[in-house]
Amino acid sequence: MPEWTSTTWSGYLRPDGSKGVRDIVLVIYTVECARHVAHAIAQGETDTHVIGFPGCYDNQYAVNLMLALARHPNVGAVLAVGLGCEYTQPKKLAEVVRASGRLADWFYIQDLGGTRPSVEHGKRIVRQMRDQLRATTPRVPMTVADLSIGCECGGSDGTSGLAGNPVVGALFDRIVDAGGIAIFEEVVEMIGLRDVLAQRAATPEARQQLVATYDKAEAYCRSVRQWSVSPGNFAGGLTTIEEKSMGAFAKSGSRPIQGVIKVSQRPPGPGLWLLDSVPDPHYMQFGYTNPNDTEGIMDLIAAGCQLVLFVTGRGSVIGSPISPLIKVTGNSHTYRRMHEDMDFDAGRVLSGELTLHQAADELGQLVVQVASGMPSKPESLGHREYFIMYKHQDTPSLEVGCRA
Amino acid sequence: MPASPRSFVVHAVDNVATLLDRAEAGATITVLGDGHVTQIEAREVIEPGHKIALCAIAADQPIIKFGVRIGRATRDIAPGQWVHLNNCASFLDERSSTLDLHSGAATDTRYA
Structure with a gap:
């Protein structure tokens, strides 16, 4: 086992037993009308992040997502801010968060008399919560075995499947071997790999889940006659969706897949898991599978990932709230051109400077450093993009997939 | 004499390699990675990111x-x-x- 997998750092222990690598106060708005006030509250406050849902009419999928993010291991306290006439209820969000042992409060902007008094009131609450967290959050030793780590890719080019994703795959193998959790997603970019997916199943149940998830995604692609591959991909040398899929799938590494989780569920045990973000059939037929990179990253964070890796070939400048995003590129030219945004140059595998395994261990050391508190490049630059939208998934009870 | 263009083979059973540099027709390409061949001659211009056949591949x-x-x-x-x-x-x-073939643009969508 590589040395970095046994490195110990100091994390934050939550009352529900989960361990975080950051100690965040999260401001959540429950309708677009409250968005400005929520951001104004967080403006200038340290370790205070914002998420929110723009719709006035509520949506079970979006509420599940907000609750999963609000009870994330990296989150210690939550302030929910509503306007006062929307369907989504900030009071209910605060109650559920409080029941998890975290600090939580809420208010309606209409009750406080407008923007300025709401921002002042919100800032007072956020500062009190932060002071209380600093004074009372127990610190606890953590290792890679306590980590959930996710991976998303976007802005892919010919190097993503050759270097960026394979290096992350080799890192995933090491994290799984050390007892941690690794989560990958983007099922629509596994099209053509039905047998490959099924062969990676850890158990007959997992095989059944993987095949059903695959079939739902392929049916979706067939029904819209749209495969997740674009003219730019073809011009860049990718010839078929199967080729693109295999490059994307490389980020899953080589370990057995324990099963499939849906959005807002957490894996029930350690190992490698597939996250399904494809909408389930519904009478309204609404919700896109992967409308943008940020949505996938939010889904991975909602699955409990304390850190997320983002693999890009062409370059990207997004970040994420709650959990640090670490940017990996397989293209050394992109790394040099955008070095202020890129955390790791996996292109050195293609130039022969590093082997795949050396690169995975170097990336593992970086993961441990960021988990220990070193800001990733997107964190340093203040990137905290988020995206929560209307979608439908059948998730009878979130508790089924949750670890106590 | 410019350096030999490079290509990369992902898996030992692959029958194609991916170009890391542009190759001119007739260029001798260095094959990196897990393949069984270390060199191959390009029969035509091949751009970076595109694939070259490492052996004869019959139709179907x-x-x-x-x-x-x-x-x-x-x-x-x-x-x-x-x-x-x-x-x-x-x-x-x-x-x-x-x-x-070159731009990847769709040719089956009508614009008129």
Whole structure:
């Protein structure tokens, strides 16, 4: 086992037993009308992040997502801010968060008399919560075995499947071997790999889940006659969706897949898991599978990932709230051109400077450093993009997939 | 004399390599990675990110990359040939063989 997998750092222990690598106060708005006030509250406050849902009419999928993010291991306290006439209820969000042992409060902007008094009131609450967290959050030793780590890719080019994703795959193998959790997603970019997916199943149940998830995604692609591959991909040398899929799938590494989780569920045990973000059939037929990179990253964070890796070939400048995003590129030219945004140059595998395994261990050391508190490049630059939208998934009870 | 263009093989059973540099027709390409050949001569210009056949591939035989079938040969392919939309088709995506070979642009959508 590589040395970095046994490195110990100091994390934050939550009352529900989960361990975080950051100690965040999260401001959540429950309708677009409250968005400005929520951001104004967080403006200038340290370790205070914002998420929110723009719709006035509520949506079970979006509420599940907000609750999963609000009870994330990296989150210690939550302030929910509503306007006062929307369907989504900030009071209910605060109650559920409080029941998890975290600090939580809420208010309606209409009750406080407008923007300025709401921002002042919100800032007072956020500062009190932060002071209380600093004074009372127990610190606890953590290792890679306590980590959930996710991976998303976007802005892919010919190097993503050759270097960026394979290096992350080799890192995933090491994290799984050390007892941690690794989560990958983007099922629509596994099209053509039905047998490959099924062969990676850890158990007959997992095989059944993987095949059903695959079939739902392929049916979706067939029904819209749209495969997740674009003219730019073809011009860049990718010839078929199967080729693109295999490059994307490389980020899953080589370990057995324990099963499939849906959005807002957490894996029930350690190992490698597939996250399904494809909408389930519904009478309204609404919700896109992967409308943008940020949505996938939010889904991975909602699955409990304390850190997320983002693999890009062409370059990207997004970040994420709650959990640090670490940017990996397989293209050394992109790394040099955008070095202020890129955390790791996996292109050195293609130039022969590093082997795949050396690169995975170097990336593992970086993961441990960021988990220990070193800001990733997107964190340093203040990137905290988020995206929560209307979608439908059948998730009878979130508790089924949750670890106590 | 410029350095030999490089290509990369992902898996030992692959019958194609991916170009890391642009190759001119007749160039001797260095093959890095897990393949069984270390050099191959390009029969035509091949751009970076694109694939070169490492051996003869008969029509209807699979194109193998990452150790899996990424498509099927739609005609006989000679060693050193560019493998792309004109000689390799997806098993699923019926549009892949109708796209413009160089730009990847769709040719089956009417604009008039």
